[in-house]
Amino acid sequence: MATKRGKAAVTPRPRETRHIGLSLGADICWPICYEEIVRRLDLNIPFGEADVDLAVERVSIEPFDLRQSCKYDVVLDRLTHWYPLSREWIKKAILMDGLYVLNNPWSVQSNEKHTTYCAMMHLGMPIPDTWMIPPKAYEPLPDLKATLNAYAKLFDLSAVGRAVGYPAFMKPFDGGGWKGVSKIDDAAQLKQRYDESGKLVMHLQQAVAPFDRFVRCIGIGPQTYLVRYDPDVPLHNRYTLDRDFLDGDDAEILRDTTLTINAFFGWDFNSCESLRKDGTWHPIDFANPCPDSQVTSLHYHFPWLVIAKLKWSIFCAVTKRPFRRNLDWAPFYEIAALPDLTYREKLRRYGALARKHFDTDAFEAFCREHLSELDAIAWSFFGTAEAREAFRKKVAALYPAHEVEPFTDLFFKRVQDWRRDNPPPVEAAAVESAAVEAAPAAKPVKPAKSATKKKS
Ligand SMILES: Nc1ncnc2c1ncn2[C@@H]1O[C@H](COP(=O)(O)OP(=O)(O)OP(=O)(O)O)[C@@H](O)[C@H]1O
Numbered sequence: 001m002a003t004k005r006g007k008a009a010v011t012p013r014p015r016e017t018r019h020i021g022l023s024l025g026a027d028i029c030w031p032i033c034y035e036e037i038v039r040r041l042d043l044n045i046p047f048g049e050a051d052v053d054l055a056v057e058r059v060s061i062e063p064f065d066l067r068q069s070c071k072y073d074v075v076l077d078r079l080t081h082w083y084p085l086s087r088e089w090i091k092k093a094i095l096m097d098g099l100y101v102l103n104n105p106w107s108v109q110s111n112e113k114h115t116t117y118c119a120m121m122h123l124g125m126p127i128p129d130t131w132m133i134p135p136k137a138y139e140p141l142p143d144l145k146a147t148l149n150a151y152a153k154l155f156d157l158s159a160v161g162r163a164v165g166y167p168a169f170m171k172p173f174d175g176g177g178w179k180g181v182s183k184i185d186d187a188a189q190l191k192q193r194y195d196e197s198g199k200l201v202m203h204l205q206q207a208v209a210p211f212d213r214f215v216r217c218i219g220i221g222p223q224t225y226l227v228r229y230d231p232d233v234p235l236h237n238r239y240t241l242d243r244d245f246l247d248g249d250d251a252e253i254l255r256d257t258t259l260t261i262n263a264f265f266g267w268d269f270n271s272c273e274s275l276r277k278d279g280t281w282h283p284i285d286f287a288n289p290c291p292d293s294q295v296t297s298l299h300y301h302f303p304w305l306v307i308a309k310l311k312w313s314i315f316c317a318v319t320k321r322p323f324r325r326n327l328d329w330a331p332f333y334e335i336a337a338l339p340d341l342t343y344r345e346k347l348r349r350y351g352a353l354a355r356k357h358f359d360t361d362a363f364e365a366f367c368r369e370h371l372s373e374l375d376a377i378a379w380s381f382f383g384t385a386e387a388r389e390a391f392r393k394k395v396a397a398l399y400p401a402h403e404v405e406p407f408t409d410l411f412f413k414r415v416q417d418w419r420r421d422n423p424p425p426v427e428a429a430a431v432e433s434a435a436v437e438a439a440p441a442a443k444p445v446k447p448a449k450s451a452t453k454k455k456s
């Protein structure tokens with residue numbers, strides 16, 4: 001159509017809002033940072049026919065109608081592993097409304113440490129030898145006596161100890177948070193720990209000892225981050241500040257391992273612990289689909305985590321990434337069955353499959369095209385009093401009153417060290433400083449509007 005002046009009228013592009021829900025428990029610091037960086041980003045992304053912006057809300061807990069629709073495109077979930085109502089609401093929303101969630105709730109529920117060991121052993125990963133042991137004690141269920149009398153064999157615990165070898169670790173087959181984990185040095189200790197284990201179903205696992213490196217690899221979508229981990233020091237120092245602790249192909253092995261596990265189990269956000277002994281990396285704990293995300297443990301590394309979560313969740317929301325409801329194990333098994341390939345060659349192929357699963361190329365192109373300012377905006381934010389206040393709130397929730405200020409200072413200082421070591425790309429920094437000059441001083445983070453809103 002022509003206007004009076006004869007020029008073609010420009011039809012305004014439709015606007016669309018993508019909704020991201022944060023399903024939170026005791027998380028304090030990262031959601032504040034996530035929300036504030038989204039606010040500062042003020043995204044307006046041309047995608048398809050529309051210009052897309054973002055709304056972030058905290059998901060509330062309340063009764064819900066199974067047929068009620070869900071407004072969120074993506075949910076970052078931190079409750080599924082222990083809070084059934086949220087987990088079941090998420091399942092409903094995946095099945096009925098096409099929700100994308102980090103992480104697949106069925107997989108979180110069913111794939112415990114034990115299953116992950118078995119599957120990755122089958123793919124050839126050098127998981128230490130591990131036995132499962134019947135529990136010492138039971139709930140007195142009606143069928144218990146008949147079952148045990150008929151089928152439970154008396155067993156020689158020390159024979160299991162000899163088969164695994166010492167030192168070993170006894171730990172729950174579905175463990176987390178170091179609950180019930182103990183190092184066992186001999187048969188007497190094994191008996192004592194087993195007697196104390198009660199109703200827990202335990203693994204006895206060969207220790208990787210002595211090891212010369214212990215690394216945690218965090219994966220978020222196709223993004224990975226490696227930290228040398230020290231299990232023997234207080235919590236706030238376990239993620240070490242070491243750099244250059246990996247040689248040759250080590251980093252690639254750990255990245256391939258983590259991405260393989262995450263793609264296999266439908267976990268977009270997970271962490272994998274591996275120990276190196278005699279040049280071989282042994283993964284020992286990689287069913288962590290609600291990984292530690294707190295500044296009080298991650299400190300220096302915390303900004304990476306927040307930025308990586310932002311990039312992946314925004315990518316998933318804006319592009320309406322379809323959620324895979326079913327896991328797809330066959331392609332990994334096909335590689336595992338290939339003759340004449342070394343484990344390293346297989347791992348490379350698993351890694352390539354995983355990178356494809358996470359649409360790595362499309363994700364990286366999306367970040368380049370649409371999120372080029374994110375690094376600089378986040379970098380600026382992590383230097384502000386608001387960031388420090390977010391850290392202080394988390395510290396105040398965990399530490400005694402007299403330690404709150406010193407530990408807040410410590411974590412804030414380590415994050416400033418991260419800023420010093422990771423200046424944003426020059427072009428994005430220029431855009432950011434222009435925006436800062438033009439904009440009024442940043443407002444404090446608004447309280448989550450959604451606290452009283454319905455989930456739909
Ligand atoms: N096979 C092993 N060899 C050497 N050390 C081990 C082994 N298994 C466990 N550990 C030690 O015990 C710690 C806890 O074990 P693991 O990580 O399996 O338990 P978890 O309860 O899942 O811990 P979290 O979830 O907190 O990481 C490890 O961080 C490591 O220090």
Ligand SMILES: [Mg+2]
Nearest residue numbers: 177178273285
């Ligand atoms: Mg662990």
